[in-house]
Amino acid sequence: MSYYFNGFYKALRAALKALVTKRITLRYPDVKLNIAPGYEYDPKQGVGLPGFKGRHILFIDKCTGCQLCSIACENIAQCIEMVKSEETPSAANKKNIFPQIDFGNCVFCGFCVDACPFYAIYMTDDYELSSTEKSNLIFTPKQLATPPKRKEDLVDIKIKGRSAYHD
Amino acid sequence: MINLSVEFDIKGKPSTLSLSIGPQHPGSGHFRLIITVDGDIITDIYPDPGYVHRGTEKMAEYRDYFQNIPHLERPIIIDSTGITLPFCLAIEKLMDKEAPPRAQYLRIIMAELNRIISHLYWLGIYGPFLGHTTMFMWPMGDRELFIDLAEMIGGQRVTFAYTIPGGVRNDMPENFKDKALKIFDHFERRLKEYDDIFINNPITDKRTKGIGVVKKADAIDIGLTGPNLRASNVKSDIRLDEPYCLYDELDIKNNIPVLSEGDCWARMMIRRIELHESMEIIKKALKRIPDGSVKLPFRGAVRVPEGKIFVRTEAARGVMGYYLISDGGKTPYRVKLSVPSFRSIPGMPIALKNVRIGDMPPIYWSFDYWPVEADK
Amino acid sequence: MPIETFEQFIKRILTIVFWLLIIAPMILAPILFIVIESGLIEFPINPYALIAAPDLIMPIQLELMASSFFKVVVFPGFTTAALVATVMILFERKFLAKINLRVGPLYAGKFEGFLQPIADLFKLISKELIIPKKADKTFFVAIPFMLFAVVSALLSVIPIGPSTYVARSPISLLIFFAIMGFFPIIVLLAAWSSSNKFSFIGGLRALHQMISYEIPLILVAVSVVILSGSLDLYQIVIAQKTVWFIIPMFLGACIFYVASLAELERIPFDMPEADTEIVAGWLTEYSGMFFGVIQLAIYVKFYALSALFTVLFLGGWSGPGILPPEAWFLMKTLIVMVFMIIPRGFNPRIRIDMMVKIGWKYLILISIINLLIAIVAASILSG
Numbered sequence: 040m041s042y043y044f045n046g047f048y049k050a051l052r053a054a055l056k057a058l059v060t061k062r063i064t065l066r067y068p069d070v071k072l073n074i075a076p077g078y079e080y081d082p083k084q085g086v087g088l089p090g091f092k093g094r095h096i097l098f099i100d101k102c103t104g105c106q107l108c109s110i111a112c113e114n115i116a117q118c119i120e121m122v123k124s125e126e127t128p129s130a131a132n133k134k135n136i137f138p139q140i141d142f143g144n145c146v147f148c149g150f151c152v153d154a155c156p157f158y159a160i161y162m163t164d165d166y167e168l169s170s171t172e173k174s175n176l177i178f179t180p181k182q183l184a185t186p187p188k189r190k191e192d193l194v195d196i197k198i199k200g201r202s203a204y205h206d
Numbered sequence: 207m208i209n210l211s212v213e214f215d216i217k218g219k220p221s222t223l224s225l226s227i228g229p230q231h232p233g234s235g236h237f238r239l240i241i242t243v244d245g246d247i248i249t250d251i252y253p254d255p256g257y258v259h260r261g262t263e264k265m266a267e268y269r270d271y272f273q274n275i276p277h278l279e280r281p282i283i284i285d286s287t288g289i290t291l292p293f294c295l296a297i298e299k300l301m302d303k304e305a306p307p308r309a310q311y312l313r314i315i316m317a318e319l320n321r322i323i324s325h326l327y328w329l330g331i332y333g334p335f336l337g338h339t340t341m342f343m344w345p346m347g348d349r350e351l352f353i354d355l356a357e358m359i360g361g362q363r364v365t366f367a368y369t370i371p372g373g374v375r376n377d378m379p380e381n382f383k384d385k386a387l388k389i390f391d392h393f394e395r396r397l398k399e400y401d402d403i404f405i406n407n408p409i410t411d412k413r414t415k416g417i418g419v420v421k422k423a424d425a426i427d428i429g430l431t432g433p434n435l436r437a438s439n440v441k442s443d444i445r446l447d448e449p450y451c452l453y454d455e456l457d458i459k460n461n462i463p464v465l466s467e468g469d470c471w472a473r474m475m476i477r478r479i480e481l482h483e484s485m486e487i488i489k490k491a492l493k494r495i496p497d498g499s500v501k502l503p504f505r506g507a508v509r510v511p512e513g514k515i516f517v518r519t520e521a522a523r524g525v526m527g528y529y530l531i532s533d534g535g536k537t538p539y540r541v542k543l544s545v546p547s548f549r550s551i552p553g554m555p556i557a558l559k560n561v562r563i564g565d566m567p568p569i570y571w572s573f574d575y576w577p578v579e580a581d582k
Numbered sequence: 583m584p585i586e587t588f589e590q591f592i593k594r595i596l597t598i599v600f601w602l603l604i605i606a607p608m609i610l611a612p613i614l615f616i617v618i619e620s621g622l623i624e625f626p627i628n629p630y631a632l633i634a635a636p637d638l639i640m641p642i643q644l645e646l647m648a649s650s651f652f653k654v655v656v657f658p659g660f661t662t663a664a665l666v667a668t669v670m671i672l673f674e675r676k677f678l679a680k681i682n683l684r685v686g687p688l689y690a691g692k693f694e695g696f697l698q699p700i701a702d703l704f705k706l707i708s709k710e711l712i713i714p715k716k717a718d719k720t721f722f723v724a725i726p727f728m729l730f731a732v733v734s735a736l737l738s739v740i741p742i743g744p745s746t747y748v749a750r751s752p753i754s755l756l757i758f759f760a761i762m763g764f765f766p767i768i769v770l771l772a773a774w775s776s777s778n779k780f781s782f783i784g785g786l787r788a789l790h791q792m793i794s795y796e797i798p799l800i801l802v803a804v805s806v807v808i809l810s811g812s813l814d815l816y817q818i819v820i821a822q823k824t825v826w827f828i829i830p831m832f833l834g835a836c837i838f839y840v841a842s843l844a845e846l847e848r849i850p851f852d853m854p855e856a857d858t859e860i861v862a863g864w865l866t867e868y869s870g871m872f873f874g875v876i877q878l879a880i881y882v883k884f885y886a887l888s889a890l891f892t893v894l895f896l897g898g899w900s901g902p903g904i905l906p907p908e909a910w911f912l913m914k915t916l917i918v919m920v921f922m923i924i925p926r927g928f929n930p931r932i933r934i935d936m937m938v939k940i941g942w943k944y945l946i947l948i949s950i951i952n953l954l955i956a957i958v959a960a961s962i963l964s965g
Contacts (some may be wrong), residue, residue, distance in 0.1 A: 046408035054404040054928040055342065057681050063347040064685045074380070078361050085503050087376035092361040114273040148367045150278040153375070162361075196354060198392045203351060223779055233859055246934060337931030343682035409850060409930050417591055563783070564933040567859055 061129040061202040065194070072205070073193040077163040078149055082156045092147045094165040095140055097183040100129070101159040104136040108160060119151060120136035126179060137180035142168055163187050222316040229257045233335065233567050236577040246562045251555045255548070259581040271297060271508045274538070276367045276468070280296060281545070282579045283364045285324040287316045288521030288581040289368050289579075292391040292543075294508045296451060296517040296530045297371040300510050308374035308498040314491050316359065316368055317519075318449075318484040318526040323352050324522035325477045325484075328574055329404075332474070335567040341404050348396055358382055369506065373501030383492055390485045397482065405478060414470040418557035419567035421468055432524025434573055435481065437465050437472035456490050473572040507536050512523070523547060523574050547580040574582075588708055650748075658742045660734060667881035668699045674923050682755075702874075709870035717867065718775040724774045726868065726875040732764050733879045736886045741816050743899050743908040753814045755807065758890065759800055762845075766792045769854070773864040784863025786936060788847065788854035794941035795844040801949040802834040802841075805956035806894050809963070819898030828899040830959040834952040836896045837945055842887045843922060844941065846880070851933040871902040888918040 049096045065072060078090040103163070109119040121136040128135040138151075152160055165187035170176060227239045236258045241252035262281055266274050278293060279286040290312060298304060305313075326349040333341030353363045359378045360366030392407045404410060420430070425438040435442055445453045461483040465472040509534045516558055518527035524546025531540040550573040557569050646652055653659055672687070676694070679686035691697030713722055718742040739754040741747035751757060766789050773785020807813055809830070810821035826834050844851040868876060892898060892914045899907035932940075 043408050046411075049402045050407050052926075053399045054681050054924075058685055060683060062586040062680070062685060063350070063683050066688075068686070075358060078376075089359060089376045089379045090361060091357065092366075108560060110299070111273075114269040115276050141506055146276055146365075147362060149361065149369075149375075150272065150276070196351065198388055201395070203348075203392055223783075225779055232861060333930075337849060338929065339678065340682050341930070343684055347683055384904055392908065403928050405931065409932055412936060413933060562861055562933060562935065564853065 061204040063204055070192045070194045071190055073195050074164055077161055079161045082154045086123040091164045092149050092162050094163050095183055096161050096163050097180055098159050099184050101157050102137055103157055104132045104134045107154045108138055111150045111154035116144045116146050139179055141177045143176045248561055251558050253551050253554055255580050258578050263541055263582040270536050275370055279365050281582055284327055285320045285522045286365050287320045292517045292526055292528045294369050294371045294518045296515050297510055300513050300515055306498050307496050309500045311491050311495040312374050313369055313451055315488055318488050319356050321484050321522040322481055323479050332571055335571045355386055356475050377500050402516045403427050414568055416469055417565050418470045419468050420553055420557055424556055430553055431546050431549050433476045434550055437476045438468040439466040444518055444525055461486055470568050471570045547576045547577050550575055653748050657745050659748055663737055663882045663885055666885050667878055670919055672699055676834045678927055706871050706874040711870045714867055715778040721771050721775040726872045728877055729768055730879040733882045736761050740889045742911050746908055755813045769864055776867040778867055780860040781864050781866045784854050784860050788864055791844055794938055795841045798837050798841045798945040798949045802838045805834050805953045808956045809960050815893050819893055822897040828895040837949050846884050849926045850929040850932050853934055888915050891918050
């Protein structure tokens with residue numbers, strides 16, 4: 040009999056202790072989580088630098104149109120296509136083609152970043168890509184080249200005493 | 207051959223019903239279990255997997271060795287290192303190369319982190335199966351801390367495609383060790399509260415002790431693996447028996463628990479003890495990690511020489527095996543996966559014999575059956 | 583033009599209300615003026631005099647409040663019960679969320695989601711009512727309303743204050759338990775008329791559970807009757823002037839607590855609605871507003887059983903004279919309800935054979951011991 044009383048008393052005490060612990064919820068649209076900056080790859084050393092794999096960013100002056108990112112993605116998600124640009128062709132990019140990414144198919148694995156030998160495509164920490172039309176998810180090279188907006192209201196996970204909470 | 211429509215041909219007593227705990231049911235995931243019930247006692251069980259089969263092994267023959275990594279980690283998204291690690295080891299063995307030591311220690315850290323994340327998800331879903339809503343919310347909340355740790359290294363919360371043939375993709379950041387030790391301290395304190403409210407609760411004891419027993423001889427006969435086997439008094443773990451990836455340098459003989467009852471309670475306790483032991487293994491690995499490079503350089507496309515090989519490792523749910531046949535080209539000739547969830551299906555008719563309907567969900571989930579992985 | 587989206591539905595309702603509120607007084611007020619001033623019909627009250635001199639309203643208002651229509655519909659009756667049930671639904675969600683370390687409803691209403699029940703009501707009204715093809719239509723549609731009617735009858739015999747009750751009778755405790763005997767039949771009808779195997783299993787479980795736990799409830803009530811000497815709930819409250827009955831009958835109060843958790847199908851006695859075994863038990867096939875009415879009826883039954891606990895053990899409406907007696911009664915009932923919500927935070931559900939064993943073996947034994955204690959205490963208290 041005392042086994043039951045003891046067990047229920049301990050469970051009740053653990054549940055009531057939770058009444059004085061701070062909640063763990065992140066109140067998302069009002070505040071956002073502070074994550075690492077984007078994933079980058081260094082082709083000279085051959086390793087990546089750790090970071091968050093979000094939306095891609097394209098540096099137009101460095102891209103030479105070699106299509107290696109498109110070939111790397113061909114059997115994974117098939118979402119990079121090379122399109123012709125309307126500007127005058129630069130010396131680096133004679134064929135005048137740049138990658139266009141369809142984020143409806145992309146799995147954010149980062150193998151395209153690993154494949155580029157010219158430091159031209161990295162990933163950023165932008166993850167809010169939703170839209171109401173499917174055609175808005177195809178990002179043209181000009182849209183890929185704009186850096187994402189800076190975020191405000193960033194919070195971290197803090198651990199103090201008995202509670203872990205976002206603040 | 208059994209007729210798969212649910213209205214079975216039931217001879218005999220008018221109090222028998224046949225129920226389909228089917229794919230659309232809050233208690234079964236994407237898996238169909240047809241049971242015949244007499245009053246409240248289950249008399250006949252027929253498991254029917256295959257609802258989410260999508261041909262993973264055939265699709266792997268059209269992809270290059272590197273491009274197979276995001277494809278092969280999709281069957282089990284919460285334990286992505288557990289399913290891609292044996293594939294990378296198989297390729298490295300066929301090519302007769304070895305990853306550098308720092309890469310192997312990083313692979314150990316990510317594999318044990320994935321084990322903690324998968325066991326916490328399992329503990330969380332065990333709650334609604336027993337009727338305990340707090341048991342769903344607390345582990346899922348604490349799992350966020352570990353997913354944050356995995357995100358610091360891998361870059362994504364799940365399916366990070368981190369291990370590749372030849373090593374890992376990137377090094378770990380500098381503040382990883384301090385944050386990891388702080389989170390482990392906090393979680394050890396939380397594990398004591400979990401013990402009070404979930405595991406030593408008198409009602410949980412009465413509902414899981416002595417139910418769904420799989421004896422030692424039966425468990426070895428039907429081929430259970432992983433924590434299900436260790437709960438039936440068999441000390442068998444691939445990390446000890448055939449060490450891979452520098453586990454033998456870490457001396458983990460005392461970190462592998464074995465329990466002897468073989469019932470639902472033993473399978474629950476094993477996973478709770480493994481949560482603690484995995485944290486100890488990560489702490490040992492963080493102390494001994496050497497410096498160096500994290501991957502082997504490959505130029506151009508990877509071609510694996512001809513050959514066949516079978517490799518197995520210990521994923522979170524059990525033993526994960528790969529049989530790889532290569533014919534010298536850019537894509538593999540045949541990839542066969544041997545998944546731990548499929549090996550636990552024969553355990554269900556043995557454990558579910560002559561129990562009540564109310565005992566069916568705890569026993570079914572205590573085998574840790576993940577339908578998407580079993581159907582590949 | 584058929585209504586196709588939720589915005590059109592809301593617009594239609596608001597238009598109707600707008601026209602009713604503005605046009606109707608503009609037409610009715612001149613007609614009323616003409617009818618009264620011309621002396622065609624005799625009115626007992628002059629409505630224009632009431633608006634001009636509000637001091638005259640008070641005795642008429644009090645007379646209205648003492649009429650039985652007001653008592654049945656508004657104060658201790660229908661509307662109060664529905665309000666208490668709605669507030670308890672929201673409170674339960676927020677309280678359990680705090681134990682689970684998360685936030686409950688947050689965005690409906692400016693402050694921590696206090697308008698969430700109204701949002702739920704709108705959502706349930708706008709859903710389609712699905713009746714399965716093989717179901718027994720008459721019973722399927724009638725069950726939610728039968729359930730609500732029986733629950734309201736349950737609530738009508740409990741006195742809230744010294745002169746606030748809907749019905750009074752010298753055997754009101756017996757009437758309460760007689761009405762409670764209807765619930766197993768209604769639940770079984772709901773399960774059978776849904777024509778679904780999972781509902782049927784759930785209905786049988788509910789039948790076993792409710793029948794097993796009525797007996798300890800009645801035995802404990804009998805021990806309270808021995809202590810107080812009458813079957814009338816009003817007299818039981820008056821007999822607790824010296825000491826509340828929870829002090830000599832502490833064991834009986836615990837049994838009543840456990841047995842009423844089982845009657846209300848709350849966790850840990852949750853088997854008839856077990857989520858992962860039988861999909862939702864006897865409520866599986868009810869969708870839309872049927873489900874809303876059933877949930878409201880379940881929570882009003884929760885309020886009724888807690889009110890009975892207060893009357894039998896906690897002294898009813900007695901308390902210091904700062905607040906009116908009805909306020910004391912409501913406060914005590916709300917505290918009892920909070921205690922009944924707490925086991926949901928830390929317990930899983932138990933199995934059928936354990937539940938039947940507890941109900942028939944242990945609880946009846948302890949309640950008979952409780953009866954002997956009551957006999958001894960009654961003889962001490964009376965002389």
